[in-house]
Amino acid sequence: MERSSSAPGISRRTFLAMASLAVGSGALAACVPAPASDAVSEAQAPEVLTGKIADIVLRQIGTGVSGVNEIAEQAKADLGFTIQMTALGTDENNQRAITQPGSYDIFDGEYFSLPLVVPSGALQGLDVSRIEAFEKIAPTFTTGKLTEDSVIAQGTAPHKVMFLPERNSTSFAEGMTNWATLIPTIYNADTLGYRPDMVEKVPTSWADLFDPVYRGRTAILDIPSIGIMDAAMVVESAGLMEFGDKGNMTREELDGITDILKEQKALGQFRAFWKTFDESVNLMVSGEVVLQSMWSPAVTAVKAQGIPCVYQPLAEGYRAWGGGIGISSGVEGMELDAAYDYINWWNSGFAGGFVGRQGYYSAIPENARLFMSEAEWDFWYEGKPASEPMVDPFGTELEPEGAVRDGGSFWERMGRVVVWNSVMDEQDYLVQKWNEFIAA
Amino acid sequence: MSEYDITLQGVSKEYGSLLAVDDVCLALPRGSYCCLLGPSGCGKTSILRMIAGHEEITRGRIWLRAEDISHLPPAKRNTSMMFQDYALFPHMTAAENIAFGLKMRGVRKRARLQQAEEMLAKIGLTEYRRHLPAQLSGGQRQRVALARALITEPAVLLLDEPLSALDRFVRIQLRGELQRMQKELGMTFIHVTHSQEEALALADLVVVMDQGRIQQVGSPQEVYGHARTSFVASFIGDHNVLTGRVEGGAGDARDPLRLTGRSGQTFRLLGRIPEGQQVEFAVRADHAAVQPDDADIGTDTDLNVLRGTAAVVEYAGFQVRIRVDTDAQEHFTVYVPEQRFAARPVTLDQRVKVTWKIRDTDLLDTEPVH
C-alpha cells in the first residue's frame, strides 16, 4: 500500500504493533510510546512471541457497514493479528451481542443499539485513557455538540449512551467519564433519496413523503425504531403532529403516529417497506419506488448502476446514526490489549479514509484526511465540487468530475442533524404499534 | 331385429407396429355363453376390451344388435364388464360397489340401495353389505363384482378371466354359478379365458384364438371333437397331431386318402387333398387303442396303425395315459380306460402298436378360418 508507507500515522502504528509484539504481556499502555530500543531489548524470545501475536484472532460481529475485508486485511498487516469479521443484520447483530457475548470479541454496532445491549452486561467499559487521541473525536459523540452553538439533537444521541459510570456498569453515565461504551468509528446523516428522472416535483421537505403526487411510489424503513423516526420527521414537517422528543415518544404520540401511518397505508401512499440495504436499492433501481428513506451507500449503489438518484437535503434537517466498536465483557489479557490496539488503529486514519471514500464520516476526520487525497477530502468533507472523478475503494466511479456532494460539507450535514436513530423507553409499545401498522 | 347380440366386422387392433387383433369377424347369437379361448397375447382380451369400449378399434366395426357401437363410450354401450381382479372400489362397501352403476345413472340413494340389497340377496352376501372389498374373500369379491356388473341390466356381460384369481375349489363352484346365472338371465356372456377346461365347461360357443386371429369357432363338442387346425388341436389338448404326404386315393369312405407318415407308416383318412401334398391330421387320445406289437388286431381295414415303443405309462385314476414314441421320434398319447388297460396291459419300453379308426382321423386346415 503506497499510502501506508508515506503516511505519518502508520509508522506509529507499525511501531505500536512492534512494541506490543515485543512486550506481549500487555503491560504497555497504548498511549505511552515506549522507546523502540527498549522494546527490542526486552524481547526475550521474539519467535515464540511473534507466533503468539500472530495467533491472536479477534472475532468481530458487525452490520457490514464497517465490516469490510479490506479493512481487516490492512489491520492484520499493520497490527499482526487477525480480525475475523462476521456480517449480520442490525437485529441479528444486537441479538448476538446480547445473548452470546462469548461468541465475539469485538462488537461493531450502532449507538442506538446500546440501550438494548448495555443492560445485558455483554460489553465491558472501555478505558478512555487507553484510547489514543480521544480528545480529537468529533464532539458530537462526547458532548453532543458538533460545534459550540449546535443544538443537541433528539433521539439516542451518541453522547447520551457513550459513557458508563464504572467499567462493568449496565446503565449509562450522565456526563463524560473514563469508561466508554463504544469508540465511534463511522457515522452519517440520512435523508430521503429520490429518482430525479421519475418525479415531476423535487422533494424539499420530509413532508413530501406523504405528498399525493408520489402516491404508491414511496417507501420507508421496516425496522421499527428507525422507521418510526423517518415517519416522525414526515408527520412533524407535514404539520400533522408535534413530538416532545421524536427519539423517545410517549404512548399517546405512538398511537397518533401509528394512526396517521395506517391512514397513509390505506390511501396507498406506500409501495413497500424495506428492511435491507439491497431491498432499498432494488426498489429504487426498478422504479417501483421513486422517493424513500435511504442509506447513503444505497444511493451510491443505485447511481453505480447508472440510475440517477439524489440523496436530497431537506428543509427540516437530517436523521443521523453513528457506529462504533466495543469489546465483549469476557475479553482479557493479550486479546484485550489487541482489542485496544485494534480500536486505536481504527481511528488512526486508514479505515477512516477508506470509509470516507464511500461517503461515511470518520470519528477523527483529521486522521482520515491523512489517508484521503486532497480532491477526496474536498469532495466528501468540504462539499466542494469534485476536481477529479470520485472513485470508491473498490474501484467503482461514484461521481464524475465537477459533482457536488448532496447536502454539502461535513459541517453543513452533521450540523443539521435533528434526530438520531433511537431506542425509546416505550420500545415495547413501539414494536406493538409497528406490528399493528404492518398488519393494517 | 338382429338375432346376434354382438357382431364383429373385420375388427383389427394395432398397438404401434404390433397387430394384436387381425381382421376378426364374429357373430354371437343372443343369449349365448361365449368363451374367447387362447394363450396370453392371442388378442382375446383386446377383443373383449374393444367390445366394452375400453380400447379403441383400429379398423372394422362392432355392433350390439342393430346398433353400431364401434366408437361409443363404454357407458353408452349397454355392455358391462367384470374385471380380472374385479376392480372393486376399495373405499366403498359391498353395497355401495354394487349400487355404483345406478348412482352414476342418477338413481336416488334409497332406490339404488334397495336394488343393491336385492342383488346382495341373490348372490348370498346380505350380511356382507357393509364390508369393504379388503374384508371379503376372493369368491365373495367375485360375486360382488358380478352383481355390480349386472345391476344395470346390460345386454351383454363381458368377463375378463373372472376365475383365474381363485383357487381350484372356489373356481369350480363359481363356474357353476356363472353358468346358472347366465341361463337364468338369458343374457349373452363373453368370457375370456386361457383355460380350455373352463371354456369347454361353460361355453355354448368357443372361440379359439391365436396371434390375433380366430382359429376355430364352434360348440365345445365341435371344437373338442373336430379341431380344425393343429394349433386348436394342441391348445385344446388331448389331441395327437401327425403329418404325412398324400400318396393317392379319392378321399371318400370307399377309397380313403393314403398318406405316408414320417416313420414310413401308411395312414388313411377322409378328405380331398391333391397327391404329393404335405398335410397335418389329428387323432384324439381317447379315440386310439394300444396293444402289444404282436397282438392280433384282425383284418379290420377300418383302422390306422402306428408302431412304436411305450415311453410313458401313467396311472391317472379312471384311465391310464400311455405315450408311444415312434422310431421317427413322434409322440403319440393314448388314454386307455382303466378296465381295458387291466385286461390288456402294456409295460414300459414294450414294443406296441396304436390303432384308431379312419373316421376318427381329422384332417387339419393349414390356414385358420376367418
Added chain:
Amino acid sequence: MPFGLAAPYTLVLIVFLLLPVALIVTISFWHYSNFVMTPAFVLDNYRLVFSPVYLKTYLNTFRFAVLVWFFALAIGFPVAYFLSFEIRTTRIRMTLFLLCTVPFLTSNIIRSISWIPFLGRNGLLNGGLLFLGLIEEPLDIFLFSSVSVVISMVHLYTLFMVVPIFNNMMRIDHSLLEAARDNGASDWGVIRHVILPLTSPGIMIGTIFVLALVLGDFATVRLMSGGQAASAGLAIRNMISSTQYPPAAANAVVLLAVTLLVVGGLLRFVDVQKEL
C-alpha cells in the same frame, strides 16, 4: 438393542426439539419490560397475543394459508393426475416428475425474488397485459401485495401437494377407472367418486405440509408483500428483532398450538400409518 437404534435420534429430538420448546414455553410466561426479561409467571405476553392486532395478524396468516392451500391443490391435483394417468411410460413420468422438482434446487428466497421483476410495474406481466391492450397503465396490485405473496407461496409449496397426491395416485389400479367408466361414470364422475376419495389421504398430507409451511412463514410474506402484510411468523420475527423474547415466545407457543390443532384435526381424516 432396538432401543439402542432409536437412541441417537431420540437424543437429538430431546436436545434440539423438546428442550427448546420447553424453554420457549417457559420464557413465554416471563415478565418483560424495557429490554429486560425476568423469570416470572405472568400472562401479559399471552394477553398481548390475543389483542386485536395479533388476532388480525393471525387471521391474515390463515387467509394466506387457505388461499395458498386452495391454489396448491387446484394446481397440484391436475399435475399429479396428469403424471399418473395421462403419461403412459414410467420413464417419461419420472422425467417429468424430476422436472417438477428442479426449481427446488435453488433457495426459497431466490425463487421468491425472481418473481419481483416479473410482477413489477415494469415487469413482464404488466408489459404483456399492456401489449395485449387489456390494461391501459401498469397495475401495482401484482407486486408488494397479497397477490404476490400468494403467487410466490403457491410457487414454493405446490410441489408439497403434488408429491403425496402423486404417490397416492400411482397406487390406484387403472382398472378401477375403467370399472367406473364401465359403470357409467363420466370423466368428472371418475375423479369425483374414485380418484378423489382414493387420493384424499395424499391431499390431507399435502394440506398439512402446505398449511404448516404457510403458517410458519415470515420471509416470503415480508419479501413479497414489500413489508406491507403481516403474518404470525413475521410478528414473531419483529419481536425477536427488538429483543422482546417473552412475547415472541408466547406468540410462538400460540402459533405452534394453532398449527398442531390444524394438523391434528386433519390427521383425524387420514390414516398416516397406512400411507407410510
